[in-house]
Amino acid sequence: MAATMNFFRAQDDARSRTTKLVVLLVVAVLTLVGGLYAVAVVGMGKATRGGALEWWQPGLFFGTAGVALLVIVGGSLLRISALSAGGASVALGLGGRPIRGRGASPGEQRLLNVVEEMAIASGLPVPACYVLEDPGINAFAAGNDPKDAVIGVTRGALDLLTRDELQGVVAHEFSHIGNGDMRMNLRLIGAVAGLLALTQLGYLLIRIAPRGRDSSKVGVPMMVAGAVVIVFGLGGVFFSRVIQAAISRQREYLADASAVQFTRNPLGLSGALKKVARGTTAPRAARIPRDRFETEDEEGGAGLDLGFAKSEAQHMFFSSTPGFWDSLFSTHPPLEERIRRIDPANAGQVVLAAPPVAAEPAAEAGVSRLSGGSVSAPVAAAAPARMPTNLEIQEAVQFHGRFPEELRAAVAEPIGAMGFVFACVLASDPVTRESQLASIVTLAGGEVAMEARRLQPTLRSLPAGFRVPALDLALPALRVLSPTQRAAFRDALARFGTATDDGLVGLLVQGAVRRYLEMPPVAVAGPALTVNQHYGLVLAAVVYASSESEQGHQEAYDKAMAALEVDLDPLLPAAAIDLAQVDASLAALLKLTVPARRNFVRACGVAVLSDGRAEPREVEILRAVADSLGISFATGLKA
Numbered sequence: 001m002a003a004t005m006n007f008f009r010a011q012d013d014a015r016s017r018t019t020k021l022v023v024l025l026v027v028a029v030l031t032l033v034g035g036l037y038a039v040a041v042v043g044m045g046k047a048t049r050g051g052a053l054e055w056w057q058p059g060l061f062f063g064t065a066g067v068a069l070l071v072i073v074g075g076s077l078l079r080i081s082a083l084s085a086g087g088a089s090v091a092l093g094l095g096g097r098p099i100r101g102r103g104a105s106p107g108e109q110r111l112l113n114v115v116e117e118m119a120i121a122s123g124l125p126v127p128a129c130y131v132l133e134d135p136g137i138n139a140f141a142a143g144n145d146p147k148d149a150v151i152g153v154t155r156g157a158l159d160l161l162t163r164d165e166l167q168g169v170v171a172h173e174f175s176h177i178g179n180g181d182m183r184m185n186l187r188l189i190g191a192v193a194g195l196l197a198l199t200q201l202g203y204l205l206i207r208i209a210p211r212g213r214d215s216s217k218v219g220v221p222m223m224v225a226g227a228v229v230i231v232f233g234l235g236g237v238f239f240s241r242v243i244q245a246a247i248s249r250q251r252e253y254l255a256d257a258s259a260v261q262f263t264r265n266p267l268g269l270s271g272a273l274k275k276v277a278r279g280t281t282a283p284r285a286a287r288i289p290r291d292r293f294e295t296e297d298e299e300g301g302a303g304l305d306l307g308f309a310k311s312e313a314q315h316m317f318f319s320s321t322p323g324f325w326d327s328l329f330s331t332h333p334p335l336e337e338r339i340r341r342i343d344p345a346n347a348g349q350v351v352l353a354a355p356p357v358a359a360e361p362a363a364e365a366g367v368s369r370l371s372g373g374s375v376s377a378p379v380a381a382a383a384p385a386r387m388p389t390n391l392e393i394q395e396a397v398q399f400h401g402r403f404p405e406e407l408r409a410a411v412a413e414p415i416g417a418m419g420f421v422f423a424c425v426l427a428s429d430p431v432t433r434e435s436q437l438a439s440i441v442t443l444a445g446g447e448v449a450m451e452a453r454r455l456q457p458t459l460r461s462l463p464a465g466f467r468v469p470a471l472d473l474a475l476p477a478l479r480v481l482s483p484t485q486r487a488a489f490r491d492a493l494a495r496f497g498t499a500t501d502d503g504l505v506g507l508l509v510q511g512a513v514r515r516y517l518e519m520p521p522v523a524v525a526g527p528a529l530t531v532n533q534h535y536g537l538v539l540a541a542v543v544y545a546s547s548e549s550e551q552g553h554q555e556a557y558d559k560a561m562a563a564l565e566v567d568l569d570p571l572l573p574a575a576a577i578d579l580a581q582v583d584a585s586l587a588a589l590l591k592l593t594v595p596a597r598r599n600f601v602r603a604c605g606v607a608v609l610s611d612g613r614a615e616p617r618e619v620e621i622l623r624a625v626a627d628s629l630g631i632s633f634a635t636g637l638k639a
Contacts, residue, residue, distance in 0.1 A: 025191060025243045029072065032195075032236040037065040039228055068198060068229075075197025076190035083186050087143030087150035088128060090316075094140070096130030096152045107158035114167050115151060116408075116473055118174045120399050121262045123623055123632045125475045125516065127151045127177065137161065137276050140316040141173040142182060146632075147479075147516055149177045161272055168259055168269030169318055175258030178632040181251045185316065188244045195240055199233030202226040248331040256342055270343035276319045277335040387563065393605035396614040397623055399469045407458055410451065411474035414481055415444050418489055419451025420474050421513055424467050425506040426456050440492045444485075465616030468624045471509060475516045486517055505617070507579045508624035511586060515628065531592070534585040535600060536568040538625065541582045542604050544574045545621045548611060556610035563603040586628045597629040 040060055083090075091098075099108045112129055119126040127143070130152040137157045143149035151173050157166065176182060205226030260266045320332045332338075388396075410416035422440060427433045433456075437449045459467065481489060493510055529537070543556040557571045589600060604625055608618045626632070 022247065025188075025240060025247070028239050028243065029191065029195070029236065032232055033065045033068045033072075036068050036229065036232050037061055039232075040064040067201075071197050071201050072191075072194035074194070076187075076194035079193030080186050080190040083189060084144055086148045087141075087182075088148070090142035091128075091130040091140075091150045091152050094132065094142075094152065095134075096132050096150075099129040099131055110163060111153055111158060111166065111170070114163070114170050118167070118170050118262060119472050120469050121171075122174045122178055123397070123472070123627060124174060124178055125149075125472050128476060129153070131155060131158065137272065137319075139169050139173050139318040141176045142316060143177070144183060144186075146177050147518075149182065151177075157272075160275060162268075164263075164265055164268035165272040165275065166268075167263055168265065169272050171259035171262040172255045172269060172318060174262060175255035176251070179251070179254060179258065181255070184251070185248070188247060192237060192240050192244060195233055195236040198236065199230050202229030202231075202233055205229065245331050249333045252332050252338070253341065256338055260342060266342045270339050273319070273335050273339050273342070277339070387559070388606060388609040390602065393602065393609065396605070396609060397619050397626075399465070399619075401463070401466055401469070403466070403470060403473075404458060404462075407455065407470060408473065410455060411470060412477060414477045414485075415447050416451050416455075417474040417477035418443065418448045418481075420455055420459075420470065421478075421493065421509065422448065422452035423455040423459050424471070424509045426452060428460070439495050443488060443492055463616055465620040467505060467509060468512075468620045468627070471512055475513070478513065478517060481517075490514070490517070505620060505624070507583055508621065508628060511583050512624060512627055515590075529581075529585065529588070531589070532566055532568055534588050535564060535566065535603075537572070537577070537582055537585045538589065538600075539568070539604065539607060540572045540574075541577055541579070542618075542621055542625060543571070543607050543610075544577070546608070546611075546615055546618050552611055556607040559610045560603040560607035563606040564599065586625070590629055594630075597631055601626045601629060601631045 037060070040063075041055055041057065088098075099112060104112060108129075108131060111131075115129055116126055124146050127141070127146075127149040128151075130150055132138075132152055132154045134154040135156045136154055137160055139151065139153045139157055141149060141151050151170065153166075153169070157169060161169065203226065206223050209220075209222035209226065256269060259269050263269070319335065320330060407420070411420050422436075426436055437453060440452070441449045443449065478486075478489075493513065539557060539560050543553045543560070546552070546556070548556065554571055557568075561568050589597065592600075601622075604622055608614050608622050614622075
């Protein structure tokens with residue numbers, strides 16, 4: 001095992017270096033602005049004070065540094081706004097074609113299966129899938145957040161990669177989604193665009209400078225100022241590009257480490273990287289155009305609609321095209337180094353001369369986790385005498401079951417997905433159930449009620465712990481609902497309230513749907529609670545999900561409080577927990593910082609593992625709480 005990857009240490013190292021590089025980028029921008037002000041002070045001193053320098057001049061400061069910052073920030077915001085149209089828009093702009101379950105080729109169906117499996121492993125919603133008709137081996141993830149994320153894969157990756165290798169590539173892209181790399185990439189591109197806007201300001205000053213007999217009084221100073229601004233702007237762009245590439249390389253290392261964590265199979269990802277190294281071409285959308293004003297592709301067709309679908313898209317892909325400036329501006333680390341970190345024992349087995357071979361036909365088999373049957377059992381964890389580690393908590397929440405094919409097929413369509421949501425919260429009492437179904441009989445002409453009735457027996461037959469992972473598969477189908485359909489679905493779901501047979505699980509299912517579809521939370525009357533009171537209420541609901549004794553519930557609560565390192569109110573009696581207030585508390589905790597939310601989710605994990613085992617129902621609730629707070633277990637519990 002000495003030669004295997006320590007992916008948690010690799011994740012921590014990559015995050016630490018990324019933070020330092022982001023700080024360095026901010027320092028570089030501030031230094032640039034300060035340098036402009038210093039040059040302005042020196043110039044004014046020589047022009048008006050005979051060489052005497054007065055370093056604090058408020059008017060000059062705001063006229064130079066203030067304007068420069070305004071231009072940089074304004075240019076950044078405009079660029080970020082242009083890039084924030086959503087993952088589907090990005091994929092279409094890069095030439096992607098959406099993959100649907102019906103009519104998909106065997107390779108495309110295998111991709112859909114692998115994506116669904118990785119969604120369950122990472123605890124993230126299933127993203128939409130796109131294929132790029134390109135012979136190279138590559139992939140990308142795009143979107144503003146996990147709710148509108150997409151994954152694109154090239155035709156070469158579908159044809160040449162085995163199932164394990166494709167799984168490693170998809171897991172790598174899921175890491176970018178879970179670690180927030182898509183949003184970070186937008187901000188980095190915006191920073192470079194802001195500095196480019198500063199150089200454009202310099203060009204503008206030179207162009208509008210008066211020329212003629214009296215130009216020495218106004219025109220020459222304006223042209224000199226423009227030249228200085230251009231020099232500083234281009235210098236800023238150069239260093240920001242270098243820092244941007246360095247940050248992107250660290251995020252690639254982080255994505256590789258997380259992919260190994262998701263799949264527990266470093267050979268899959270390293271095998272894909274070796275096939276890339278053995279000779280392939282990057283997607284046309286990822287190549288730097290021959291001329292920066294080029295608007296048509298190599299075949300003479302129309303160019304891509306999005307400006308970033310050329311050089312700025314390189315950082316989005318699984319691998320990039322090497323070039324002369326690779327050591328400075330490459331957005332990806334060298335393939336050999338990535339392979340060495342993932343699979344140290346076999347890092348030297350990359351033969352660049354050998355072409356990649358096609359995937360074996362056996363790789364087209366379906367995904368076992370998503371096929372028929374069902375398995376679910378308590379997961380062994382840390383001894384109850386000590387605090388569980390982050391790794392033990394993350395291992396405990398892994399889904400180990402198999403979905404029935406009937407359920408998997410149903411949640412892939414909007415009507416089936418809506419029916420699944422209602423089936424999760426339908427009452428077992430026949431009278432109450434019929435009343436609930438009557439309240440949704442108008443949805444889609446009664447088809448949703450029929451699906452809910454049909455799916456409820458299947459859900460009731462499954463062991464505890466299946467509903468929340470299945471919900472991750474159902475949510476993408478709900479995104480295609482029209483605004484009118486979404487409003488009708490929201491109103492019908494609100495009428496169910498929180499009085500479900502399964503209490504907290506039913507509540508969390510409804511809450512997850514509302515957050516994913518950006519529906520407003522249910523208003524709760526009563527006094528405002530403090531953050532610690534919100535902590536205590538949600539923790540109480542979590543600990544009562546187990547089948548432990550009263551003493552066990554108290555011990556779990558106490559251990560969670562110790563993990564939080566805060567003093568909470570005494571554990572509420574089970575009968576005193578208002579589920580509607582729990583939902584409101586989760587909405588309030590969602591406003592906390594990411595480190596605070598991670599820390600609370602870890603405390604919930606400590607409570608679940610307080611007795612050294614994780615019951616399926618506890619795991620289901622823990623995953624749902626983490627999802628409610630926007631925390632993915634698979635990308636780590638550390639800040």
